[in-house]
Each structure stands twice: as C-alpha cells, then as structure tokens.
Amino acid sequence: MADLPQSFDPSFSSLWWPRDDKPATDTRLPSAGPVKIAVIGGTGLYKIDGYVPIGRVNPLTPWGYPSAPIVILEHGGVPVAFLARHGEHHQIAPHEIPARANIAALRSLGVRSVVSFSAVGSLQEEVRPMDFVVPDQVIDRTKGNRPFTFFEDGLVGHVPFADPYDDKIAQVVRNCAQHMEGEGVVLHSKGTAVCIEGPQFSTRAESHMYRSWGGSVISMSLLPEAKLAREAELAFQVICMATDYDCWREGEGDVDVAMVMARMGGNAENARRLVGAVLDELARPEHADLVSAKHLEGASVGAVAFCTKPEGRNPEALKKAQYLFPGFLEQ
Ligand SMILES: CSC[C@H]1O[C@H](OP(=O)(O)O)[C@H](O)[C@@H]1O
Numbered sequence: 213m214a215d216l217p218q219s220f221d222p223s224f225s226s227l228w229w230p231r232d233d234k235p236a237t238d239t240r241l242p243s244a245g246p247v248k249i250a251v252i253g254g255t256g257l258y259k260i261d262g263y264v265p266i267g268r269v270n271p272l273t274p275w276g277y278p279s280a281p282i283v284i285l286e287h288g289g290v291p292v293a294f295l296a297r298h299g300e301h302h303q304i305a306p307h308e309i310p311a312r313a314n315i316a317a318l319r320s321l322g323v324r325s326v327v328s329f330s331a332v333g334s335l336q337e338e339v340r341p342m343d344f345v346v347p348d349q350v351i352d353r354t355k356g357n358r359p360f361t362f363f364e365d366g367l368v369g370h371v372p373f374a375d376p377y378d379d380k381i382a383q384v385v386r387n388c389a390q391h392m393e394g395e396g397v398v399l400h401s402k403g404t405a406v407c408i409e410g411p412q413f414s415t416r417a418e419s420h421m422y423r424s425w426g427g428s429v430i431s432m433s434l435l436p437e438a439k440l441a442r443e444a445e446l447a448f449q450v451i452c453m454a455t456d457y458d459c460w461r462e463g464e465g466d467v468d469v470a471m472v473m474a475r476m477g478g479n480a481e482n483a484r485r486l487v488g489a490v491l492d493e494l495a496r497p498e499h500a501d502l503v504s505a506k507h508l509e510g511a512s513v514g515a516v517a518f519c520t521k522p523e524g525r526n527p528e529a530l531k532k533a534q535y536l537f538p539g540f541l542e543q
Pocket residue numbers: 253254255256297298306329330331332410431432433434469472
C-alpha cells in the first residue's frame with residue numbers, strides 16, 4: 213500500500229486505489245505534509261512545468277471517480293494536486309464533467325484552495341485573444357442538467373454565492389501577473405464570466421445578448437465547479453485565457469475548436485508560467501491561512517444546520533456529506 217500523508221483519514225485508505233484496480237504502486241505521497249493547493253487544468257493546460265510528478269491517486273468518492281487520476285506534483289518541497297477537468301485525453305464534455313467527484317476527491321486529499329484554468333471566448337473588444345482574465349462574477353447559463361450541489365436528498369444547505377470566486381486568491385494572481393507584464397502577460401483584473409451549457413458554441417444572437425448583459429468572457433466549464441467548491445469550503449478562483457471573440461465581432465472568424473486550440477497552444481507557455489508563479493506565491497508562509505481556506509471554515513455546516521432539522525436529515529445524505537466534512541453534524 214502506498215504511503216499516506218500523516219493527516220490522511222485511514223478510513224478512506226481503500227479509496228486510494230486506481231480505477232482499474234491495479235495497486236497504486238506509482239503513488240508516493242508528499243513528505244511535505246497534506247496537499248493543500250490544487251490546479252484544475254482545462255483545455256490546453258494538461259501539465260504544469262517545473263513541478264515533478266511524485267504520485268497519482270484516483271479516489272472513489274460517494275459521487276464516483278474524478279475526471280482523471282489526480283497527479284501529485286512537488287516543487288521546492290511544496291506539493292500540488294493537478295486534475296485534468298476533461299480527462300487525460302480531453303474525452304469528457306463540459307456537461308459530463310464529474311464536478312462533484314472532482315471537488316470531493318481534491319478535498320479528501322487535504323486540498324483547501326483551488327486555482328482553476330479555463331479557455332474562454334472574449335465578449336469585449338479590449339479582452340484580446342491571449343489575454344488573461346480573473347473573473348469576479350459569473351452568470352449561470354447551464355441548463356440544470358449538471359449536478360451542482362452536495363446538499364440534496366434530505367439534507368438542505370444554502371451557502372452564500374454573491375461573490376462566486378475568491379478575491380484573496382484573485383489578488384495573488386493579479387500581483388503575479390503585474391510582475392509578468394513586460395513578458396507578454398496581459399491580465400484583466402476583474403470581469404463577468406458567462407457559463408453556457410455547451411457543448412455547442414453560442415448562436416450570434418446569444419453572443420450579442422451576453423455582451424449586452426455585461427459579460428466579459430464566455431466558457432462552458434466555469435460552473436458548477438465554483439458552486440461545489442464553495443459548498444466544500446474551498447477557496448476557489450478561476451483564471452481565464454481568451455482564445456477567440458466568440459461569434460459577435462464583425463470581421464473576425466467565428467469561434468471553432470481549431471481556433472481555441474491554436475491560441476491556447478500559442479500562449480501555453482505564458483499560461484504555465486502564470487500558474488507556476490501563482491503557485492510559488494501561494495506556497496509562501498504568509499498565505500498559509502488563505503491556502504488552508506480558514507476564512508471559509510464552518511460555513512457549510514452552518515448552512516445546513518440552520519436549514520434541515522436533525523429529525524429530517526437523511527442518514528445516507530449525511531454520510532455523503534461526511535466524506536467532505538468528517539464528523540459533519542454528528543450528534
Ligand atoms: C475546446 S473549446 C471548448 C472548451 O474549452 C473550454 O474548456 P475549459 O474551460 O475546460 O478550458 C470550454 O469551457 C469548453 O469546455
């Protein structure tokens with residue numbers, strides 16, 4: 213059996229077994245302690261340079277397996293978990309992403325802060341392809357087909373979501389990008405993201421409508437990851453990279469996959485450098501509380517405890533929630 217981190221709850225040890233039932237012999241978990249920081253990579257970001265892979269884990273959560281085995285990377289003694297949102301071969305469509313398993317699996321490893329990465333269309337002239345955007349708002353245009361909450365089936369919880377992303381992580385990203393301005397990194401420090409259902413791109417009428425709503429960028433993967441991270445008390449921020457002007461801009465080709473891939477490829481180096489700089493910064497001791505998401509601790513327990521009375525709580529739903537929060541609402 214693989215070495216487990218000190219903080220790891222042994223009752224979940226059997227979950228550290230790869231999907232194909234092969235022993236996790238390639239898993240050497242970090243000596244530096246629990247893995248607190250994770251990166252979720254989207255289109256075009258399938259690895260992070262400068263980090264050494266030291267293990268792969270594939271936890272079976274009450275919501276199934278994550279999109280891909282989670283790769284544990286290490287750099288300067290700091291462990292980071294990396295998860296490919298669309299699977300290792302980009303074989304999972306946005307509406308098929310097992311977002312609950314992804315977030316739950318990361319949390320089960322000790323992760324408390326997540327930097328997510330998304331390829332997006334630009335809805336504003338000034339957000340040029342290759343620019344980065346750190347959104348502070350999101351408009352949900354998914355169709356309710358995707359699982360978007362951990363609290364259901366006899367356990368109700370309503371967490372605040374007025375500010376869907378984590379401004380403390382966003383500030384770290386902004387500072388890092390500022391230092392990289394002369395090196396071709398252009399970052400817009402705020403913005404409203406629109407998350408559509410996909411997998412088809414938008415119609416021209418929709419694209420114009422999203423612009424009129426004040427949307428800055430558009431993607432298919434910004435939600436429900438963020439909602440679930442909030443419920444799981446993880447500090448979560450998405451970094452977007454514009455790859456196209458969707459289909460609203462006259463004289464510009466309408467978005468297609470080849471365009472997205474080409475622009476991601478063209479700017480992949482900057483994306484990796486930005487993510488690397490953010491991780492290095494987050495690893496500094498002054499960000500220890502942020503990385504541990506101390507500012508979110510207890511929010512979900514409260515959100516449920518005030519809602520569903522003890523006699524109405526479904527034991528099965530409670531057991532699932534206890535995977536996220538061991539001891540959750542135990543009498
Ligand atoms: C391959 S184009 C559409 C695809 O790109 C974005 O992916 P991600 O956000 O994971 O980087 C978009 O959301 C779609 O999934």
